[in-house]
Amino acid sequence: MDIAGKVVLITGASHGIGAACAAAFRKRGALLSLAARSEALLKEAGGPDALVTAGDLTDAEVRQRVVERTLERFGRVDILINNAGVGLYAPASSAPLPEVRQIFELNLFAALDLAQLVIPGIKERGSGAIVMVTSIAGMMSLPWLSLYSASKAAMDSMADAMRIELRPHGIHVIKVAPGYVRTGFHDRALGGKPPAGLARYNKFAISAADCAEAIVRAVERNARNVLAPKSGWCAVMAARFFPWLTDRVLARVNRGL
Numbered sequence: 001m002d003i004a005g006k007v008v009l010i011t012g013a014s015h016g017i018g019a020a021c022a023a024a025f026r027k028r029g030a031l032l033s034l035a036a037r038s039e040a041l042l043k044e045a046g047g048p049d050a051l052v053t054a055g056d057l058t059d060a061e062v063r064q065r066v067v068e069r070t071l072e073r074f075g076r077v078d079i080l081i082n083n084a085g086v087g088l089y090a091p092a093s094s095a096p097l098p099e100v101r102q103i104f105e106l107n108l109f110a111a112l113d114l115a116q117l118v119i120p121g122i123k124e125r126g127s128g129a130i131v132m133v134t135s136i137a138g139m140m141s142l143p144w145l146s147l148y149s150a151s152k153a154a155m156d157s158m159a160d161a162m163r164i165e166l167r168p169h170g171i172h173v174i175k176v177a178p179g180y181v182r183t184g185f186h187d188r189a190l191g192g193k194p195p196a197g198l199a200r201y202n203k204f205a206i207s208a209a210d211c212a213e214a215i216v217r218a219v220e221r222n223a224r225n226v227l228a229p230k231s232g233w234c235a236v237m238a239a240r241f242f243p244w245l246t247d248r249v250l251a252r253v254n255r256g257l
Contacts, residue, residue, distance in 0.1 A: 001129060001172070001219055004029035007074040009066070011057055011114065012084030014041035016183035017133065020212035021081055022046050028216065033070040033077070035062075036084065057084050058105040060113065067117045076125065077118040079219060082111040082155075083133040087148040087185060089192025099190045100147050107151035112158065119171065126170040129219050132159040136179045136232045140239035140246065143254045144195050152177075163224070175225045176215050179232040180205040196256040204231070 008025045012018035014036035022032055022045045032050040034042045039054035046052055051073045055062035070077055085107045088099050115130050122128035137145050138152025156175060163173035182205045186194055206229050214228035227233055239246040 001079075001127075001222060003079075003216065003220060005031065006078040007031045007033065007070065007076050008079040008081060009033045009035070009070055009077050009114075009118065010081040010083060011035045011066075011110070013045055014038045015045075016185065017178065017181060017208050017211050017215075018081070018083045019045035020208035021083065021215055022050065024209070024212040024216045025079075026050070030079075031074055033066070033074065035066045057110045057114075058102065063110060063113050063117065067114070071121070076121055077128070078122070078125075079129045079131065080114060080118050081131045081133065081215065082114060083131075084110060085133070085135075085148075085152075086188065086190055087145055088190040089144055089186075089194055090147070091143065092146040092150075095147050096191075102190060103147050103151050104154075107148070108154050108158070111155060115162065119166065122171050123166075123169045128170065129172045129174060129222070130159075130162070130166075131174045131176060131215060131219060132156070133215070134159065134175050134177045136177050136227060136235065139177060139236045143250055144192075144198070172219075172222045174218050174223055176211075176218055177225075177227045177232065178206075178211050179227065179229060179235075181208055181211050181228075182206070183208050195254050197253040201253075204229075 008030045010018055010021050013022050013034035022034055032046050034046045034050050035053045036042055042052035053066045053069050088103055132155055134156045135152040137149040138156045141149040159173050159175045211228045214226055218226045
């Protein structure tokens with residue numbers, strides 16, 4: 001897909017991967033509609049020509065307003081980047097249910113609702129893309145992010161089904177699963193802290209800009225399923241074919257070893 005001139009709606013665009021996506025799509029000539037909580041950070045990420053809508057995306061009225069304002073300004077949505085998400089460092093056996101519901105409200109239900117809001121218009125035009133920014137944590141459960149993993153696994157499954165459903169209408173549903181990305185994810189989590197053992201894997205982390213480039217390239221080539229970085233496939237395949245070994249490694253990391 002040629003991105004120049006396309007209207008791209010990006011959620012969670014005030015920081016991290018979302019802000020980097022705004023820069024990457026703008027560089028390729030896209031028209032931007034950005035959504036997140038902070039209006040000031042959205043304006044900084046999007047530049048003077050971007051449409052920004054500040055608000056809590058777990059609120060259905062805010063999601064409706066984001067889409068309506070985009071249609072009022074640009075007349076359409078060509079590409080939806082469902083990037084907004086939040087985590088919680090807590091074991092599933094004792095995680096507070098209010099925080100768990102908040103995770104699913106943002107990571108899954110907000111993404112689904114936004115997709116449902118833009119799909120009718122894309123269907124009419126017969127061309128467009130929906131990008132679900134999932135996570136490697138949705139492909140292999142991480143004990144220190146167990147409920148986040150569950151929400152991303154649900155998003156992953158939903159995207160696979162939507163891809164089959166929407167392909168006849170010219171809508172490409174793309175999954176991009178970031179691995180370890182250098183963002184402020186830890187600081188914005190709803191609670192808890194990552195295990196100390198995770199620090200040794202910092203050397204494998206990629207930048208938000210690198211992740212955003214992977215997302216843009218996935219849209220350009222109508223990809224199906226992308227991991228960023230590609231080396232993440234090694235961990236996913238290990239979890240699939242050597243689950244006992246993966247469990248042992250993850251348990252050591254979770255204990256801070």
